[in-house]
Amino acid sequence: MKSSLSSGSKLGIAGSILFIIIVVLFRLPIFFLSHFNNDELIHLSLAMKIEKYGQRVFEEEQYNLFYVDRGISPDFTLAGVWEGENKEGLLVHGFLGEREVLSHHPPLLPFLLSLSHKIFSNSQIYLVNILNNLYSMLKNLASQFYACVIPFLSSIFFILSVYALGSLLFSKKIGLISAFFLSLTPIELITANKIWADDMTAFFVTLAAIFYLYALKNNKPFFSLLAGFSCGLSILAKMSGIYFMFTVLLFHIFEHKNKKATIDNIKAFLFDRNIIYFLAGTFIVSAWWFNLYYSNFSIETVRWYFTIEEKWESAKIWNPYFKVISSRPWFSYFVLVPFHFPLYLLSYIFIPLFILRNKIKVVNSFIKDKEATYLNFLIIWMVTVFLFLTLKPGKELRYMLIGYPAISILSAYYLSLFYEWLKNRGRGFSLRLQRIIFICVILLSLCFSLGIAMPRILLRADIIPIPL
Numbered sequence: 001m002k003s004s005l006s007s008g009s010k011l012g013i014a015g016s017i018l019f020i021i022i023v024v025l026f027r028l029p030i031f032f033l034s035h036f037n038n039d040e041l042i043h044l045s046l047a048m049k050i051e052k053y054g055q056r057v058f059e060e061e062q063y064n065l066f067y068v069d070r071g072i073s074p075d076f077t078l079a080g081v082w083e084g085e086n087k088e089g090l091l092v093h094g095f096l097g098e099r100e101v102l103s104h105h106p107p108l109l110p111f112l113l114s115l116s117h118k119i120f121s122n123s124q125i126y127l128v129n130i131l132n133n134l135y136s137m138l139k140n141l142a143s144q145f146y147a148c149v150i151p152f153l154s155s156i157f158f159i160l161s162v163y164a165l166g167s168l169l170f171s172k173k174i175g176l177i178s179a180f181f182l183s184l185t186p187i188e189l190i191t192a193n194k195i196w197a198d199d200m201t202a203f204f205v206t207l208a209a210i211f212y213l214y215a216l217k218n219n220k221p222f223f224s225l226l227a228g229f230s231c232g233l234s235i236l237a238k239m240s241g242i243y244f245m246f247t248v249l250l251f252h253i254f255e256h257k258n259k260k261a262t263i264d265n266i267k268a269f270l271f272d273r274n275i276i277y278f279l280a281g282t283f284i285v286s287a288w289w290f291n292l293y294y295s296n297f298s299i300e301t302v303r304w305y306f307t308i309e310e311k312w313e314s315a316k317i318w319n320p321y322f323k324v325i326s327s328r329p330w331f332s333y334f335v336l337v338p339f340h341f342p343l344y345l346l347s348y349i350f351i352p353l354f355i356l357r358n359k360i361k362v363v364n365s366f367i368k369d370k371e372a373t374y375l376n377f378l379i380i381w382m383v384t385v386f387l388f389l390t391l392k393p394g395k396e397l398r399y400m401l402i403g404y405p406a407i408s409i410l411s412a413y414y415l416s417l418f419y420e421w422l423k424n425r426g427r428g429f430s431l432r433l434q435r436i437i438f439i440c441v442i443l444l445s446l447c448f449s450l451g452i453a454m455p456r457i458l459l460r461a462d463i464i465p466i467p468l
Contacts, residue, residue: 019176023183027155030148030193032137034460035128036079039105040195041070044126044147045081045091046103047113052083058292064103065092077136078143080125102296106289108236109197112150120146128195132460147195155192158203159183165210166409168217169374170416177412182404184446186340186453186464187397193457197238198398204234205244205402209381212248212278213374221273228281235286240399243388245282247381248275254376324463326394333389336397337407340452340464343415343445347407350414351379366417375413381406396463 045068050057057063068091069084081091117126121143128147129140159179166175182188191198211227214220227248234241252275259265338345354375357364367375385403389395415438422434456464 016176019180019183022180023156023159026184026189027152027192029457030152030195031141031145032129033193033458034130034132035144035147035195036130037194037460037462040128040147041079041081041091042103042105043110043113043195043197044128045070046105046107046110047117048081048083048126050107050110051114051118058102061101063107064101065089068092072130077129077131078127078140079130080127082125102293104239104293106197106236106239108233109150109200112200113147113195116146116150120149132458151192151195151199154200154203155188158188158199158206161203161206161210162405162408165206165213165405166412168210168214169378169409170371170413174409174412174416177415178405178408181341181343181411182408184341184449184453185344185404185408186449186456187401188404189453190456190461190464191398191401194462196398198401201234201238201241202401202404204230204237205241206405208234208244209377209405212274213377215274215277216373221277224274224277225281228278228283229285231278231282232285234402235282236289240388240402242286243385243402244381245279246388247377247384248278250384251377251380254380255373325396328394330390333386333397333400336464337400340397341445341449343442344407344411346414346418347382347410350410350417353414354379362421363417366420375410378406378410382410 042065045065046063048068049062049064053060053062066087067083067085067089068081069086069089070079070081070091072079084090121127124143126147127140127143129136129144131137159182162182163175163179166178168175188199208227208230211223211230215223215227231241231244231248234244252269252272256265256269259269338348353360353363354367354372357367382403385400385406389399419434419438452464455461
């Protein structure tokens with residue numbers, strides 16, 4: 001017994017170490033590859049402004065791309081951004097829609113980049129590598145470390161937070177499977193190797209989910225306040241983080257929909273401490289940004305900015321990136337998620353089975369009552385993000401990343417459920433053979449996904465161009 005337990009523990013430790021190695025290995029390219037992408041330079045430019053002006057960056061209307069120049073080193077291996085003398089400097093001419101008084105990019109990532117730059121590269125201008133040959137990548141490793149370490153850590157924390165969420169709601173096994181799925185998802189691998197805010201946003205959204213569900217599970221409203229703080233930080237990383245606030249509100253409504261309209265139930269619905277604390281935390285952290293943002297832009301200006309069909313019409317002619325994004329149909333997000341990672345089809349299959357579980361006894365027998373509440377939350381989370389992107393098409397799939405924790409955990413949960421059902425049925429298959437089949441199916445899906453992701457990472461693609 002002790003021998004078996006010891007070998008099982010060793011296997012678990014070995015598996016955990018292998019998982020950590022895989023997670024880190026596929027995210028190391030960020031330190032070597034080029035980072036000459038539009039948004040990457042914008043984030044670095046804003047970081048440069050924050051480092052120079054500090055809190056005065058908003059008061060003096062410097063949180064924008066005005067007075068920013070960019071250049072290339074004499075050996076054509078490095079690009080840099082710095083403050084120039086002309087208002088419309090060399091950088092602003094390269095980017096459409098960035099001439100406003102205030103940049104539409106929220107400040108959390110630029111702030112952390114400025115902090116990292118001050119720690120690691122304080123004596124240098126803001127530099128990044130622009131070539132992907134081996135000599136250039138190794139030579140410029142130290143020059144762009146400050147910029148790469150923030151998204152690298154954001155991706156690692158994002159994966160770990162999904163593991164923690166899956167473990168909190170169901171089991172460590174489901175947490176590990178869902179984190180493993182997410183760690184090899186093409187869109188996450190792409191964003192993890194860019195100086196983008198998507199992984200940071202998704203991490204804070206997942207952290208908010210952990211705090212909020214922990215508050216519900218243990219009746220500790222203080223953690224709902226922490227969930228609100230985390231949701232607010234996700235908004236300050238990328239404004240799509242606000243989708244999670246609607247997830248929590250819809251879940252709250254869903255939990256009360258079958259209760260009778262009595263005075264006590266109405267009071268419980270309107271004055272639920274978890275909701276009040278959550279909204280208060282979100283408001284405390286992010287309200288100042290929305291106030292600043294909408295005091296500079298009218299609603300019409302914002303609508304015009306984010307409508308690709310109107311604003312980017314000329315860009316579609318010369319840039320295939322905008323042409324692909326703007327021409328994708330409304331259902332493209334539904335197709336792209338499992339296209340990139342086939343095992344995510346399991347979440348699609350599970351949702352109707354879960355909804356009809358009272359009519360399907362086999363499914364209902366495997367789902368515990370407490371788990372049903374968490375599954376409702378994950379489904380609402382997934383559907384909410386899909387709904388926002390479907391109603392407002394024209395965004396890259398990376399905007400969907402904040403919904404991937406729910407998708408990966410639902411897929412891992414259903415995979416575990418299906419495995420338990422198959423194991424109970426038997427049908428002459430040995431347990432070892434079942435495990436081999438499962439492992440082979442998972443490995444084939446992972447190989448397919450890596451076949452999609454790695455060429456795009458190494459070639460620095462921003463999207464995965466398929467005919468959708």
